[in-house]
Amino acid sequence: MSGTRYFSVGCLVPRIHSAQSLAEWLNKTREAFESIPSVQDVSFTGIDDLDFTWQGEIGDPGDADIPIPEFGMMAFRVHIPTRLQRHFGVPLGDDEVEDFSVVTFFDPVHPVTFVECGSTAVEVRNPAASMVIVREFIEAELAKAKSEVSLFRIGPSPFHVDFFLAPGRGEIVISDHLSARVKRNIAYDRIDYFYSEEREVSESLLELFEASREEFSYFYQFESLRNSRLRSAGELSVETAQLTEKFKERGFKAYLYRTFSLRHRLQAAHLDAISARLNAMRQKKSAKEDLEGLYSNSEGVGLKIYLERVAEEEYLDEIESSEKILEIIEARHSQEIQRFATISFSFLGVVVGALITAALRSWWG
Structure with missing residues (x-):
């Protein structure tokens, strides 16, 4: 070995x-x-x-x-x-x-x-x-x-790949002295890198590190951005779930909260959803440009599929699910406001009518 x-x-x-x-x-x-x-x-x-x-x-x-x-x-x-x-x-x-x-x-x-x-x-x-x-x-x-x-x-x-370097020749050509073969597995994939037999293995390993580190760097940059998208989508889902629970609460105190205080949280959640969606679109566009630049002259060292997979995870389905629930809550909230306004105006009409009647009776003695 x-x-x-x-x-x-x-x-x-x-x-x-x-x-x-x-x-x-x-x-x-x-x-x-x-x-x-x-x-x-x-x-x-x-x-x-x-x-x-x-x-x-x-x-x-x-x-x-x-x-x-x-x-x-x-x-x-x-x-x-x-x-x-x-x-x-x-x-x-x-x-x-x-x-x-x-x-x-x-x-x-x-x-x-x-x-x-x-x-x-x-x-x-x-x-x-x-x-x-x-x-x-x-x-x-x-x-x-x-x-x-x-x-x-x-x-x-x-x-999530096991990496090997050995003398030989693979299908993916990296340079005059390096090549690769990618094997997909159910668990960790395997990438075998090969170097020309006339070269030293230590020298070839350093050459491989230099040839691959830019792609790995972009992968972890994409991964960090992907995690931020996941975090935003997750936080939006949590906020949406909390708002949903508020609408399930019973009692006069819960009714007053839904009527007078919930609108600010709904507006903030809608803005968070818009921000998460725009951020995902912006990052996808940026990643596409990075990938085009990275692979403009070659196919790299066999990592392209992994970078593309991470860059494409937008979590738009999760965001869209939260948006639909927020729309339902918004409609329910509007109904609560309308119901409250109807009751308030009806009550106000009764009070004003009573006051006018009392005033007229007083006037006419």
């Missing part, structure tokens, strides 16, 4: 909300990772500045303004004994793999992380599990140390 490499892909980013400068971010990140006994060779390359406006999960206030490097990469090696890996419930294969190499590229579009299984003497059946093992181990160690640094992740981490 010396000519074969196994790796997984995800998005794991050191998170330090309090970092005010690049030097502080670098020092605290290095200190936190080097304090983990089994982590070695922590390095930073090409990191010159921080982006203080990056949002991990777009639209989630808890993930707003996380300072991360604008460019460059962070790398380290980690040893995770098999006895600890069992706690995570995701076996890599029949043989033991305890060493992993991790590199995070801080791409301008979105960060992306590669985890390579370090052993070349065993066969790995589930390379995607390596991302879970590394992620859970690092998170646990940072939490145990009560570190100021935590590990931000965006799903799917791992990317």
Whole structure:
């Protein structure tokens, strides 16, 4: 297996909300990772500045303004004994793999992380599990140390594909030295990458990371935007359900609330629905332009279908369902207002009539 490499892909980013400068971010990140006994060779390359406006999960206030490097990469090696890996419930294969190499590229579009299984003497059946093992181990160690640094992740981490690199030739041509073959499965798909036999496997792996990281970066950008659409649709559904429950309540107090106070919430919900729909349309248009630019000259490294699938998830059906329910509630609310107005005017007519009658009787003595 010396000519074969196994790796997984995800998005794991050191998170330090309090970092005010690049030097502080670098020092605290290095200190936190080097304090983990089994982590070695922590390095930073090409990191010159921080982006203080990056949002991990777009639209989630808890993930707003996380300072991360604008460019460059962070790398380290980690040893995770098999006895600890069992706690995570995701076996890599029949043989033991305890060493992993991790590199995070801080791409301008979105960060992306590669985890390579370090052993070349065993066969790995589930390379995607390596991302879970590394992620859970690092998170646990940072939490145990009560570190100021935590590990931000965006799903799917791992990317739902098992990745392999071996000598040979695939149907999808990436470059003169790299090709690929995609196999769809019920669970995780499998992508086999191949390199020319005259080249070194380590050199080919680095070339593959460089060739694929832009596509992975766009995937996680699309995923983050997809999550924001899902969150908006979900929040709209919750608000619609709450308004529906208000209309089911009985009693005079509930009637007064529906008549006088519900209109403001209905208007806000309608605006949220319009905003969610427009946002989905805007993001779809932007993603289409990104995909056209990304694949204008080639078919990439076999990931196009995954990017398209995420970009196309708009959740318009969920939004439309909420809109229809809001229309029904709006109609019911209008009926409540009309009924109240009819009753009020009838009552007012009775009162005015009584007052006029009393006045006339008084006048005529």
